[in-house]
Amino acid sequence: xxxxxxxxxxxxxxxxxxxxxxxxxxxxxxxxxxxxxxxxxxxxxxxxxxxxxxxxxxxxxxxxxxxxxxxxxxxxxxxxxxxxxxxxxxxxxxxxxxxxxxxxxxxxxxxxxxxxxxxxxxxxxxxxxxxxxxxxxxxxxxxxxxxxx
Numbered sequence: 001x002x003x004x005x006x007x008x009x010x011x012x013x014x015x016x017x018x019x020x021x022x023x024x025x026x027x028x029x030x031x032x033x034x035x036x037x038x039x040x041x042x043x044x045x046x047x048x049x050x051x052x053x054x055x056x057x058x059x060x061x062x063x064x065x066x067x068x069x070x071x072x073x074x075x076x077x078x079x080x081x082x083x084x085x086x087x088x089x090x091x092x093x094x095x096x097x098x099x100x101x102x103x104x105x106x107x108x109x110x111x112x113x114x115x116x117x118x119x120x121x122x123x124x125x126x127x128x129x130x131x132x133x134x135x136x137x138x139x140x141x142x143x144x145x146x147x148x149x
């Protein structure tokens with residue numbers, strides 16, 4: 001068994017017959033509007049039913065797109081199957097194209113159509129496979145007119 005990376009922090013290489021997949025998690029919120037689940041400390045509410053897209057592209061034209069939606073708490077988890085194996089995390093970004101709440105439609109972070117890079121968090125052992133779990137961080141929307149939510 002070889003290693004991934006160099007030096008003392010190198011990770012053991014998974015066995016060659018182990019399926020390797022990726023997953024990405026993140027949160028979508030509305031700043032300032034007091035919807036269900038509003039958190040005063042963040043001045044934000046979770047946005048359920050927001051569509052999140054994992055898009056990976058390589059220079060050779062290979063591409064992968066996987067969608068999922070946020071739950072009631074604004075969290076999403078996108079799980080890509082073995083087709084994600086040829087891609088590196090730098091080939092991928094996560095997008096939340098639009099807010100599901102018409103009163104909170106202006107993209108604040110990341111800016112509209114910019115997408116968020118993936119940040120490695122941990123390996124998750126699953127039956128017959130190893131999954132690399134990444135975070136896309138927080139996606140924040142706000143009302144176009146601050147006084148209107």
